Amino acid sequence: MTRQIAVRLPDELVEFIDGHVEHGDANSRATVVARALERQRRHEIAARDAEILARAGGDTDLDDLAEHAAHTPMDDLD
Template structure:
């Protein structure tokens, strides 16, 4: 299910969105906005997870894996 909303954005942001749609990178303005909001939601969840892990202060044998994972390029785009 989707819900239509109205969003006011600065002209330069709208121009950027329109360029992405015009170049065929995205299918619509809504797709660009949805992708950006989804990325922000993932970032927010990751930040929350970091806060939780910092509070736990329990040493973990996955520290080396976490260090490695932080160097791997993400496919969030």
């Protein structure tokens, strides 16, 4: 389900949006705005998750594996 909303934007943002539509990067202004909002939503979720992980402290279960992988030359993977 979708809902239509009215939004006022500065001229330079509308020109930016219209540029994406004109160049075929998006089918409509709504697509450009929806993509930008979805990107912002994912950013905020990731920032929240990072904060939760930082407060929880490190999980050391995979530290040895990560240390080994960090010192394994990529050439040795053939």
